[in-house]
Amino acid sequence: MPLEASARIVSELTSRGYNAEREAVTKLASAENPQAALERVVEDLPEDALVVRTDHVDSTLLRGNSTGPNADAASDSPADPAVSTGDATTDPPATGGDVPVETKGGGGADRSVDPALRSLEIAGDMTGQSTGTGEYEDFVAVFRDRLERLGSKLRGRVNHRPASAIQNMPGGSDVAMVGLVNDIRSTASGHWLIELEDATGTFPWLVMKDREYVDLVDELLCDEVLAMEGTLADDSGIAFVDSMYFPDIPRTHEPSTADRHVQAALISDVHVGSDEFMAEAWNRFADWLHTEQAQHVEYLLLAGDMVEGVGVYPDQDEELEIVDIYEQYEAFSEHLKKIPGDIEIVMIPGNHDAVRLAEPQPGFDEELREIMSAHDPQIVSNPSTVTLEGVSVLMYHGVSLDEVIAELPEEKASYDDPHKAMYQLLKKRHVAPQFGGHTRLAPEERDYLVMEEVPDIFHTGHVHKLGFGKYHNVLAINSGCWQAQTDFQKSVNIDPDAGYAPIVDLDTLDVTVQKFS
Known part of the structure; x- marks a missing residue:
């Protein structure tokens, strides 16, 4: 039967505050006079019913309240698409008064699925968990949480040292740091200077323009969490980057x-x-x-x-x-x-x-x-x-x-x-x-x-x-x-x-x- 017939039945039921099982709509649409069958079914519904179910339609048709085919004949008709709660081809009808809100309809039965299979x-x-007040401490807390949680995914990949410790290490040392990207800027020579920040301070890292991973600099955004490895300059004031790591998907x-x-x-x-x-x-x-x-x-x-x-x-x-x-x-x-x-x-x-x-x-x-x-x-x-x-x-x-x-x-x-x-x-x-x-x-x-x-x-x-x-x-x-x-x-x-x-x-x-x- 045409989709429009089922949609019209569903639209009419929705305007009266009811949802319906798909098989129930199929049987109503198969009746010789679907509108008359619908009226009789609605009249016979229990007062507390929110969903027109197949057994409601069967009982009405079997009692001869419809001029349509009997229940067995209706069940042999081709299955229609799953029932909706509105007219599928036109604007939804206006509903008047307070009507029951829509339920889950036929649930899994509409799609011949056991609801227990769904998860x-x-x-x-x-929602309901917001604690931010806009105070300075709130901003500190959120960035510390970010650094801690994403940093934990990086510290196992490098021999991390905090910024304050790196500042006191001798020149030429191998160093690694996990931090938030605080600044990204190019130098007069075309190299890139990346400043990382952690809870102890900031430290500058120089990415040389002739290194193969310099293209990664184009991907950096301020405030993301990053890990860098490299070598301290002789004066320990800056580190030359040998590699960089993102938290990334494994x-x-x-x-x-x-x-x-x-x-x-x-x-x-x-x-x-x-x-x-x-x-x-x-x-x-x-x-x-x-x-x-x-x-x-x-x-x-x-x-x-x-x-x-x-x-x-x-x-x-x-x-x-x-x-x-x-x-x-x-x-x-x-x-x-x-x-x-x-x-x-x-x-x-x-x-x-x-x-x-x-x-x-x-x-x-x-x-x-x-x-x-x-x-x-x-x-x-x-x-x-x-x-x-x-x-x-x-x-x-x-x-x-x-x-x-x-x-x-x-x-x-x-x-x-x-x-x-x-x-x-x-x-x-x-x-x-x-x-x-x-x-x-x-x-x-x-x-x-x-x-x-x-x-x-x-x-x-x-x-x-x-x-x-x-x-x-x-x-x-x-x-x-x-x-x-x-x-x-x-x-x-x-x-x-x-x-x-x-x-x-x-x-x-x-x-x-x-x-x-």
Whole structure:
């Protein structure tokens, strides 16, 4: 039967506050008079029911309350795509009054999956854990935490000495230091001077222009953690660099995979509320999730910017279809309801969302969570790590990618290949290493932006460009957007990749990209 028939039934049920199992919708759509069958089923539902289940439909049809086929005939009909909570082809219907929030729908039954097979765990969610007050001590604490945690990954590779000890060593000594990059500058002779800082002080390191690793200097950002080895000058005032090390992802890293064939859709930057939000592409995406082709998509990870926001960039109000931020989230929630009800959803905020701009960004407040309660999504901080059936996914919205792309040579980081900029963050084991630049960072007692554990997948958005690849066996994906080019984007030469959904096989970490624009 046509997808539209099932979608209309689901839309009608949603407008009355109900979700439904897929088989129940299939049987209703198979009736000779689906609308009459639906009315009788709703009339027969228990008062406390939130989900229209197959047994509800069976009992009504078997009692002759419908003119459609009997239960056995309905069960022989072809299986329809998984049920959604909204009309897959048109704008969602307006709902009146207070209706029950959406539940998980048919759960695993919608996709013939035992719910016990699913596993979703969250780590690194700092929502409700913010301790920063902006005092000097907070900044000291966060950088000390960064140095300690990332430095521990480097001290086993070099014979580390603190800056204060190196200053007292005799000239010609072999030395090594782990520290934060405090300054990077070139000398009159074309060499590079790198100043490292630790808890005891700073010490200068000279990278000679004729050394093969001088190209690594192009990759450095201030405030990242680095290890250097070399030889002290005769006067012990500077060290000549022989080698440098990043915290990096071990080349021997072996990613985890799921024990069964299951998929996750990775998307970001929906931007509901913008004049350029691509509603038709989103509806096609939601339609596709109902099809047999998408039957293994059981998780949806959304990496920020659910809405367009207000006052994010100059003259943004001229490009808004919805000017009230809460109405933007209400509209987003209606679009979210079109996603099949049995898909597990995880969302983090982005820089357009109604949370603080400084990273890490806590998850949304209770009022916004209530607005976005469709599917009961997991709403966590930016960044957070989500583990899906053993596969760890580091979700980060990606504001720092602008800074990486601006600071590094084009061949190492560009908007055309956003995953290469992500490689740099993996190499530095930090999602936003540089303080005081474009990316706003909040001082906390703990640096929540450190990649302490190696993720299996690194998922970002923000730059509105699609790109993916593997770095030391870590799958890096920037998932594009759902917003066509705005006038502001034209002014800054951003040509977005819009209407794409990367789909990851969690059992193999293979990626396919579905296009809906």
